[in-house]
Amino acid sequence: MTQLEDRGQVWPALDGLARDLSLEVLIRGPLPRRELAAKLGVSAATLTRTVAPLLESGVLIELEEPLAGGPGRPARLVDVPASTHRFVGVKLTGECLHGVLTDLRADIVASRTVDLDGLEPARVAAAIGRLVADLDAGQDATAVGISFGGVSHDGRTVARAPFLEWHDVALARLVEQATGLPVILENDLVALAGAEHWFGEGRTVPSFAVLTIGIGVGYGLVVHDRVVTHRDVGIGLVGHYPLDPQGPRCPNGHHGCAEAMLTTTGISSQVSVAHRRPVGYGEALELARGGDPVALEVVTAAGHALGRLIAAVANLAMPDRIFLSGEGIELARVAWGAVWEGVQRDRDPAASPVDVVVQPYDSDQWARGAAAIAIQHHVLGSAVTAGS
Amino acid sequence: MTQLEDRGQVWPALDGLARDLSLEVLIRGPLPRRELAAKLGVSAATLTRTVAPLLESGVLIELEEPLAGGPGRPARLVDVPASTHRFVGVKLTGECLHGVLTDLRADIVASRTVDLDGLEPARVAAAIGRLVADLDAGQDATAVGISFGGVSHDGRTVARAPFLEWHDVALARLVEQATGLPVILENDLVALAGAEHWFGEGRTVPSFAVLTIGIGVGYGLVVHDRVVTHRDVGIGLVGHYPLDPQGPRCPNGHHGCAEAMLTTTGISSQVSVAHRRPVGYGEALELARGGDPVALEVVTAAGHALGRLIAAVANLAMPDRIFLSGEGIELARVAWGAVWEGVQRDRDPAASPVDVVVQPYDSDQWARGAAAIAIQHHVLGSAVTAGS
DNA sequence: GCGAATACGTTTCATCATGCAAAGAACTGG
DNA sequence: CCAGTTCTTTGCATGATGAAACGTATTCGC
Numbered sequence: 001m002t003q004l005e006d007r008g009q010v011w012p013a014l015d016g017l018a019r020d021l022s023l024e025v026l027i028r029g030p031l032p033r034r035e036l037a038a039k040l041g042v043s044a045a046t047l048t049r050t051v052a053p054l055l056e057s058g059v060l061i062e063l064e065e066p067l068a069g070g071p072g073r074p075a076r077l078v079d080v081p082a083s084t085h086r087f088v089g090v091k092l093t094g095e096c097l098h099g100v101l102t103d104l105r106a107d108i109v110a111s112r113t114v115d116l117d118g119l120e121p122a123r124v125a126a127a128i129g130r131l132v133a134d135l136d137a138g139q140d141a142t143a144v145g146i147s148f149g150g151v152s153h154d155g156r157t158v159a160r161a162p163f164l165e166w167h168d169v170a171l172a173r174l175v176e177q178a179t180g181l182p183v184i185l186e187n188d189l190v191a192l193a194g195a196e197h198w199f200g201e202g203r204t205v206p207s208f209a210v211l212t213i214g215i216g217v218g219y220g221l222v223v224h225d226r227v228v229t230h231r232d233v234g235i236g237l238v239g240h241y242p243l244d245p246q247g248p249r250c251p252n253g254h255h256g257c258a259e260a261m262l263t264t265t266g267i268s269s270q271v272s273v274a275h276r277r278p279v280g281y282g283e284a285l286e287l288a289r290g291g292d293p294v295a296l297e298v299v300t301a302a303g304h305a306l307g308r309l310i311a312a313v314a315n316l317a318m319p320d321r322i323f324l325s326g327e328g329i330e331l332a333r334v335a336w337g338a339v340w341e342g343v344q345r346d347r348d349p350a351a352s353p354v355d356v357v358v359q360p361y362d363s364d365q366w367a368r369g370a371a372a373i374a375i376q377h378h379v380l381g382s383a384v385t386a387g388s
Numbered sequence: 389m390t391q392l393e394d395r396g397q398v399w400p401a402l403d404g405l406a407r408d409l410s411l412e413v414l415i416r417g418p419l420p421r422r423e424l425a426a427k428l429g430v431s432a433a434t435l436t437r438t439v440a441p442l443l444e445s446g447v448l449i450e451l452e453e454p455l456a457g458g459p460g461r462p463a464r465l466v467d468v469p470a471s472t473h474r475f476v477g478v479k480l481t482g483e484c485l486h487g488v489l490t491d492l493r494a495d496i497v498a499s500r501t502v503d504l505d506g507l508e509p510a511r512v513a514a515a516i517g518r519l520v521a522d523l524d525a526g527q528d529a530t531a532v533g534i535s536f537g538g539v540s541h542d543g544r545t546v547a548r549a550p551f552l553e554w555h556d557v558a559l560a561r562l563v564e565q566a567t568g569l570p571v572i573l574e575n576d577l578v579a580l581a582g583a584e585h586w587f588g589e590g591r592t593v594p595s596f597a598v599l600t601i602g603i604g605v606g607y608g609l610v611v612h613d614r615v616v617t618h619r620d621v622g623i624g625l626v627g628h629y630p631l632d633p634q635g636p637r638c639p640n641g642h643h644g645c646a647e648a649m650l651t652t653t654g655i656s657s658q659v660s661v662a663h664r665r666p667v668g669y670g671e672a673l674e675l676a677r678g679g680d681p682v683a684l685e686v687v688t689a690a691g692h693a694l695g696r697l698i699a700a701v702a703n704l705a706m707p708d709r710i711f712l713s714g715e716g717i718e719l720a721r722v723a724w725g726a727v728w729e730g731v732q733r734d735r736d737p738a739a740s741p742v743d744v745v746v747q748p749y750d751s752d753q754w755a756r757g758a759a760a761i762a763i764q765h766h767v768l769g770s771a772v773t774a775g776s
Numbered sequence: 777g778c779g780a781a782t783a784c785g786t787t788t789c790a791t792c793a794t795g796c797a798a799a800g801a802a803c804t805g806g
Numbered sequence: 807c808c809a810g811t812t813c814t815t816t817g818c819a820t821g822a823t824g825a826a827a828c829g830t831a832t833t834c835g836c
Contacts, residue, residue: 072811237703792821
């Protein structure tokens, strides 16, 4: 146990090259020394000298299996001991907590969901405390990350969270008192983008956007290998985005904005109204798949709107790739034709095709994002937004 | 002359710290050593050691006037000898060449405009050669930058330039043969953003967007202190942007896209049609100012559309600031109320206000951007897109 | 005026990180 | 088993760096 704690202390203390090196290994997976030297722009000698004490202290390990190749001495792979670290990620919504226990590479080890019995900060903090204790039964977690649909400027205080009706709640402190672990807060989309950036498919491109559809519409952005954190990230930047002048109205009275067209509730309520009975989101998509005219119309319009949103992101943020995710993203698969048509419509024909990746949605993804933020914060010391 | 050439050779040869230091001085203006040391994160000792040879070789100079302050030895300001360098910037359009001669800080020393007598590459290159010779009468320019509405991937070849109907024209080589100077090409909006970034108001913010309206609608972006250069930068990313479903149609048949609503030709032709006589852009704005109902309607709709475009940029690219420029930007002043209304409409009320700066348009701005690219290329050796 | 006080800039010196080059190590293929 | 090849380590010289002491140019108080 003390050894684990010692190892926990090691990362933040790393200096320039040792830090960059460990980060590279963490993010780009096991690598031979030679390749690491090339990536970091240092000589092989320096690399050996830097790696040696890190192996000694346990920050890095050397894999048993050498990298088989042609002639010559086979390369030994340097890696992080990912599976000996534990981090907790918690996604906080207005109804429940979704938590995951992960290793150092944000691979999920365990997962739990619990309902909230009240939204007062103290109650929520206590519930998070119990969730963390439940997930981290071995008590060897290094840090806790919490993500939510709202704004935190410092990672310690919830500056704003509309669906919780919180303002300036020092949630990190409360949860630290409950768990005894370091806690870091972050907007849910920044967290998801962070996870994608370090531990997902976003590793391979220097810039990408994440669009999520579900109860809300979310947007996160990575440019020049760094997450874009604007003071407004996390409040509905894309929610009011106008997509279809003939579309349904949102609660604010806008016609055809992203909130009204794309959210699960927006779609299911449109279908429900037409069918004069409550139709859930899944059923609405099923009806559309089956050819139900009303559902098809609603879903096609939504797909079209999603496509135009994608085009807008591609045109204005110019990412190399756009990831689609969120609990309602099945829409993109059901209405892919309409999505692509929407993209084409608002995109210059001469422009290169937009690289859109629909991610298989998994209810752990949001919490994994929170864990990724905890990992980043632990590994980088403080600068969460810094890139690879 | 040889001394100038020597100095020209010095910049690219600078190594790490000397290069960062000189760049900081170039971009942030004259600075005392102490402040430079703090900004670069090195000790005062290292700073002195680094500056000394740069002063010796003439890359940097020390201002005569010390910085008056409180008690203590007054600081001496380190600066670049901006006025002893010359760069040429040329903006290439389908009708004419606009050229400026600048110093090392992109301050304009001279300016010329000439009409093109043909669009064949050889003719254009010859015309640019004459323009450069005319501007750079002292023959002491270091490099030439050329910007245009199109795409160049390598700074040497015009990959695409719709209004010139060029494909893969090795313009840089042609102009180098004509002038004997190093030549670099860049998209006009990347160039304008680059000028704003290094030598304009963009210096003070790590991210900003540039929106231009004129014959076309242009968009450039700087994030994390680096210009965003996407393979599609320069082709009409925002031109097809839908802004008003009831708006006029563009040549491609889109209703109310940015091209149709915001360009000078779009506005003047709408007013012309209504008045059944040709009305120029300036006159259209004057009519609107004077209360002419038709012009007012067109201009108000355009202002509203511009506001929505600004909101879209603010929402999706999340810049700290948005600069408005271009030969038609007077629109923003005439219809500022409508612009702001458009911004508000598509912006979450809880979001922070968008920081919009309308720049006084000056016909030299485009060419100055080209000069800025030449300066950046010269100073950085090759990586044009690298930031400060 | 004249000595504190103060802040900026330079030099000295010891340290440390780094690269080069040579040696060592671990494999493949004849 | 030896040559060939590639990865890794070690020895050595070099050069960059920071701490601290020193030097310098000003203001302030008397």
